[in-house]
Amino acid sequence: MSGSSYTYEEPAEKNRSYLQEALNELTKKGLYRQLRRIESAASHRVIMEGREMLMFASNNYLGLANDPRLIRAACQAIEKYGTGSSGSRLTTGNTILHEQLEERLAHFKGTESAIVFNTGYMANIAALTSLVGEGDVIFSDALNHASIIDGCRLSRAQTVIYRHSDILDLEEKLKASSHFRRRLIVTDGVFSMDGNIAPLPDIVSLTERYKAFVMVDDAHATGVLGSSGRGTADHFGLKDKISVQLGTLSKALGAEGGYIAGKKELIDFLLNRARPFIFSTALSPGVMASALEALNIVENEPERRKRLHHSSLYVRQELSRMGFRVLDGETPILAVLIGEAETAVAFSKKLETNGIFAPAIRPPTVPAGSSRIRITVMSTHTDEDIKELIESFGIVGKEMGVINNGRSMV
Ligand SMILES: *Cc1c(COP(=O)(O)O)cnc(C)c1O
Numbered sequence: 001m002s003g004s005s006y007t008y009e010e011p012a013e014k015n016r017s018y019l020q021e022a023l024n025e026l027t028k029k030g031l032y033r034q035l036r037r038i039e040s041a042a043s044h045r046v047i048m049e050g051r052e053m054l055m056f057a058s059n060n061y062l063g064l065a066n067d068p069r070l071i072r073a074a075c076q077a078i079e080k081y082g083t084g085s086s087g088s089r090l091t092t093g094n095t096i097l098h099e100q101l102e103e104r105l106a107h108f109k110g111t112e113s114a115i116v117f118n119t120g121y122m123a124n125i126a127a128l129t130s131l132v133g134e135g136d137v138i139f140s141d142a143l144n145h146a147s148i149i150d151g152c153r154l155s156r157a158q159t160v161i162y163r164h165s166d167i168l169d170l171e172e173k174l175k176a177s178s179h180f181r182r183r184l185i186v187t188d189g190v191f192s193m194d195g196n197i198a199p200l201p202d203i204v205s206l207t208e209r210y211k212a213f214v215m216v217d218d219a220h221a222t223g224v225l226g227s228s229g230r231g232t233a234d235h236f237g238l239k240d241k242i243s244v245q246l247g248t249l250s251k252a253l254g255a256e257g258g259y260i261a262g263k264k265e266l267i268d269f270l271l272n273r274a275r276p277f278i279f280s281t282a283l284s285p286g287v288m289a290s291a292l293e294a295l296n297i298v299e300n301e302p303e304r305r306k307r308l309h310h311s312s313l314y315v316r317q318e319l320s321r322m323g324f325r326v327l328d329g330e331t332p333i334l335a336v337l338i339g340e341a342e343t344a345v346a347f348s349k350k351l352e353t354n355g356i357f358a359p360a361i362r363p364p365t366v367p368a369g370s371s372r373i374r375i376t377v378m379s380t381h382t383d384e385d386i387k388e389l390i391e392s393f394g395i396v397g398k399e400m401g402v403i404n405n406g407r408s409m410v
Helices: 013-028 068-081 096-109 120-131 146-155 167-175 200-210 232-236 264-273 285-300 302-322 341-353 383-399
Strands: 045-048 051-055 113-117 137-141 158-162 183-188 213-217 244-248 258-262 333-339 371-376
Touching (some): 096 113, 113 120, 113 264, 120 146, 120 183, 120 244, 146 183, 167 200, 183 200, 302 383, 333 341, 341 383
Parallel strands (some): 137 158, 213 244
Antiparallel strands (some): 045 051, 244 258, 333 371
16 A cells, blocks of 8 residues: 555444444334345246245246246357456447347337336436436326436436326426426336336326426336237337336346337437446346347237236236235236235235245335235246135235135224
8 A cells, every 4th residue: 555544444333333223223113124045046936045935026027037048048148249248338348239139129119219228227317317407397106116216316307296196186296397497207107016007198198288208117017018018108009109118128028127218319318428328337248138039029929928917817806805905906016905014024924934925015115004915926827826825815814814704904
């Protein structure tokens, strides 16, 4: 350390205990989080901490994350191009695979162009921080994903939260916004903790009346919703009306990364201005190749999507019939309301003893008093798997007094 007088000092005792105090506080409230370890492929049956578990919590909706074709595509790309991309896209990291994937995504989404980001999280930060700024206003659904919330905070635009999926509230707020330069409405396409679909047709008609533009985050809809799996805009037949269509490669597509699809000038603007795109190493070639293969399968094997919807609907109906309070929805995300955080955690632990993994979702992820078990269904779950899930819910629900003779007790 050439003559420097710098020495490392332990943080003051006071600071250290502040961290421990915060952790103790979380533990006391039942909100302390710990990692769980998976020791097998990301399938619908996994080995978790030495035990086989039926997985009902994965975003791998179509079972593609461990599909042999994606694995082969990734291996071949790694053999040919290596494991890392070695630079950001604008320096040395742009390969033919990145360009092929972007072209393919634009084609899939029916837009002029598309751009890939390293994660869905980064895609949200990228869009929100570069498309709006000081003097602009963002209208954001109260239940939007954390990466949208963080993007709003970083954007320096004024952020106005509207009540979840509440069009009247959104319109009230739009009416009071005429002094802003640009108005952006941002919403999840499918809400990740509730499993409902955003009321896009109503939102689109408001944008026309109030000169706003819309951004939709289709993390949970890509590959899942719409007749061809193209997402929420496709589900409602609105693709030309959504200016910024964001999604992930990391959920139903079984790979990694995020994307934005839209007009050519939007994509060109993001390439030039979005800091998460400019200042981060490009995704690796293997990931790009597996995402490309996933798009082939999504387009050529609609039966996966059909099975996914059929199974989701069946689980929804059966749990409701047994007396569980399942939030309304039509997606593979099912929120089964339990109430208090401790009860939800105990419920999830009991499911685990029955070999079912479906976690409790508690504050701050969801509002206090609405702790829940969140189930996600996969197209690869067999009829037997589904039966096992429903039976276990029945046993645990009765044992814990959550249901009684087909009635909800919560
Ligand atoms: C998962 C998710 C993201 C983040 O995507 P990653 O690729 O996991 O970073 C963004 N938005 C929503 C709605 C999500 O569910």
